[in-house]
Amino acid sequence: MLIVGLTGGIASGKSTVARAFAELGAAWVDADDVARDIVAPGEPALERIRQQFGEEMITSEGQLDRVRLRQCIFSEEVQRRKLEEITHPLIRERIVTRLEGFRQGGTEYALLVSPLLLETDQYRLVDRILVVDVDEETQLARTRQRDGIDSEQARAIIAAQLPRAQRLAAAHDVLDNSGTTQEMQARIERLDGRYRQLAREMQPGV
Secondary structure: EEEEEEOOOOOOHHHHHHHHHHOOOOOEHHHHHHHHHOOOOOOHHHHHHHHOOOOEEEEEEEEOOOOHHHHHHHHHHHHHHHHHHHHHHHHHHHHHHHHHHHHHHHEEEEEEEEEOOOOHHHHHOOEEEEEEEEOOHHHHHHHHHHHHOOHHHHHHHHOOOOOHHHHHHOOOOOEEEOOHHHHHHHHHHHHHHHHHHHHHHOOOOO
């Protein structure tokens, strides 16, 4: 099975692109969804976060207080790394399990959608890297509107991610998400055809 790693900066449109691929029949696993799953109540990661960062990171309903935790980790690099040490191995493990499920089901190709594909060792799980790209000003505007935060917070989030130039340098394919919906759909359809061809070429005897 061909595995395509789909990544991009915050608010670049990764999930929208993934859903468009899914409508064409592609399987996909979203690392952000997995990240939410592993900190659900009853999960070991949530208890480890409680022990590492304190009771104030857990709401009265027993849920992770994502806003408070985000404020903590983006203001302190050391704290962010401590969180990553807890969550990243568990996220990777579940991603591998889901991809293997696709493989066993005979899926032709699958997408691994992850904002941290290149910052972590998740890139080792994929055969090809697709970067969804927009300029930084577009990222800032979309992030502020989507998350209801100010420019300073939005810039801090972007600064904590891999620089745009490094993402683009690692890409096998780049999907410009600054055009119209119709233009984007046409680009996705071309890539879908390309990935299906590559997947067939990977089959024994081809």
